[in-house]
Amino acid sequence: MRITDSLQKEKIEMDLDRNRVVRMFVCGPTVQDRIHIGHARTYIFFDVLARYLRSRGYDVFYLQNITDVDDRIINKSMEEKVPPEDLAARNLQEYLKTLRSLGINSVNFYARATLFMDEITDQVGRLLRSGHAYRTEDGVYFRISSFPEFGRLSGQSIDSLISGARISPNENKEDYRDFVIWKLRKEGEPYWGSPFGDGRPGWHIEDTSITESFFGPSYDIHGGGADLQFPHHEAEIAIERSISGRSYLARFWIHTGMVNIKNEKMSKSLGNSVTVADILTSFSGSEVRLAMLKSGYRSTIDFSFEMLEEAKINARRLSTMYMKLKNSVPGKGVDNFRTGWIERMQDSLEDDMDTRGAITTLNEFASYINSTIDDLSIEQRNHAIAVLQWASDILGIVDLNADKGSSDSLIESMVDLRNQMRKKKDFHSADLIREKLREGGVYIEDRGDSTIWWKE
RNA sequence: GGAUAGGUGGCAGAGUGGUUAUGCGUGGGACUGCAGAUCCCAUCUAUUAGGGUUCGAAUCCCUACCUAUCCUCCA
DSSP: OEEEETTTTEEEEOOOOTTSEEEEEEOOOBTTSOOBHHHHHHHHHHHHHHHHHHHTTOEEEEEEEEBOSOHHHHHHHHHHTSOHHHHHHHHHHHHHHHHHHTTOOOOSEEEEGGGGHHHHHHHHHHHHHTTSEEEOSSEEEEOGGGOTTTTTTTTOOTTHHHHTOOSOOOTTOSSTTOEEEEEEOOTTSOOBOOTTOSEEEOHHHHHHHHHHHHHOSOEEEEEEEGGGIIIIIHHHHHHHHHHHOOSOSEEEEEEEOOEEETTEEOOTTTTOOOBHHHHTTTSOHHHHHHHHHTSOTTSOEEEOHHHHHHHHHHHHHHHHHHHHHHHSOOOSOOTTOOOOHHHHHHHHHHBTOOHHHHHHHHHHHHHHHHHHGGGOOHHHHHHHHHHHHHIIIIIOOOOOOOOOOGGGHHHHHHHHHHHHHHHTTOHHHHHHHHHHHHHTTEEEEEETTEEEEEEO
């Protein structure tokens, strides 16, 4: 597959090895609060990437970190007067629940930073010994001058950062561009012991410690939101490569575009977030996924509820078709039946994970199947079902819940009763039954002599 | 100021030199006892502006304008 690599800044062949584990790391959230649709967009995309690679025979280990100690968590815990670890634990559970609702199921391990303190302090120690870091009164800092390539990923030259300075200079630092990797303990804050004093880790070194524990000094894919390129991913590169001496940290860097709302980036600090939990009260995980995957993963999405409504209608078209394929009577067969839909969708994903291209194909497929559906043979029907199954397995944008349960005999008899009424031209009673079924979430559709039904 | 992506119909969003994107919306039709679902036809006569290259430009080049993200909170 070809993928746009943020470091090389062009579309390159992603030559992964099917005989080895593909190591993929994606930056997870700081569990300070509930996640918003911007987070969801990123995690949905990487979920699809992992699912797709696995479907092509790659053994993907998908690792995601969880930042569960951080300034913002501490501040919030003081506001709410709950211990920071409780706040983090609560939000982590919320987060995992939200991901499940979004159908995100490809992550092998969620690594909480606080469980990797030994690895973190070990990395800090190694950086100190090798001269890539130094101690000050308030912590340990990474010495940016020791890593000349700093800024390459984000296209910032190390010198141009001077003019863009907007942080207040820290008296303790040798160079204002240096970033903290260990913060010494402050009163009332959580801390861990270390050879260089009690304290807690800086953000960037959490991720390098976690990835080094699982993957070693380099790995295959590093993903995250585009806003993390600078400084976070630059710092990760600087830390780990300074330690390892290797020429790279990750072989492929993939960044997802931002979700804006009213032409402005959605973020906590701007107070314009729409949380996923709120959205999920009105839209299913598949619908949210479809809305996000309809845009290229690198483009900015301008979020609106209209786009969700549109995705809902689109998703329903697909799931309704599945119900019909499952529940109606097959026909005699269509001549020159068109196949190759899955291959076309795979071709789209092979080309820089073009999910929108795959969805376009799926919509063309839907038009074709819907216009031939009454004539499809059993085999053709199964072929169509397999296409929808693929869309469900890889993209996660089709709800396939047409299988009827054992408690559905009541519905069957109501449908039968209604058809008896219809034969007697007692349409009033027939419509009443239809109305009652609808209230129970059951859709029915008269097709000639027979009637099919499905649950929402 | 620097870096990076863009500016396409009512909306979202493809197309990287020559044929309908696709979806949503809107109008009409078919089907139906009526619905619903679905299909068909149409509509929107789309390419930020101005130059240039070319037989031919949304696509290549130049100029201008505009937007978003990043430049030490961020997915």
